[in-house]
Amino acid sequence: MNPTEKAKTINGLMIHLRDDCNIKIQGSKDKLQLTQYGYYHGYKGYRFIKKRQNTIPYTNFSEIIAVINYDNALKKLVYPALMFIEMAVKNYTLEQIVPGMKDKSIGNIYKTKMNDEISNSDLRLKRLRSKR
Numbered sequence: 001m002n003p004t005e006k007a008k009t010i011n012g013l014m015i016h017l018r019d020d021c022n023i024k025i026q027g028s029k030d031k032l033q034l035t036q037y038g039y040y041h042g043y044k045g046y047r048f049i050k051k052r053q054n055t056i057p058y059t060n061f062s063e064i065i066a067v068i069n070y071d072n073a074l075k076k077l078v079y080p081a082l083m084f085i086e087m088a089v090k091n092y093t094l095e096q097i098v099p100g101m102k103d104k105s106i107g108n109i110y111k112t113k114m115n116d117e118i119s120n121s122d123l124r125l126k127r128l129r130s131k132r
Contacts, residue, residue: 013039017061025061033065046071 008016010031017023017034021043025034034043046067048055058064098104101112110130 008039010035017043021058023058023061023064030061033061037065037068 013034014025014031017025023043043064046056046064047058094109097109101108
């Protein structure tokens, strides 16, 4: 979007999708779905495959909603397993790092067990960023 251009309303986005993108979108159901998913995620996030040149030839907003629903279902299927693996790896790592330490704060663990050399400016910057 051009910095001087005003943001479009939901009605304006629907008009844009109809007129500029040739996507059939109309009615309160489509308007509600566009509001819930958002223009940038709901449309722009799914408009091409890998490269901008590989556009997906949507003709109806329901096609975009179907892709969003498929994506969400896939995330629901995979996310619990990923969270389980992440938690297991984190807990295993902490079990190996923490025993015998007097100060078990995350700052001390990072400083003493993660080779955090204060004179290394790259590590110091990463450490500062991680505290934000």
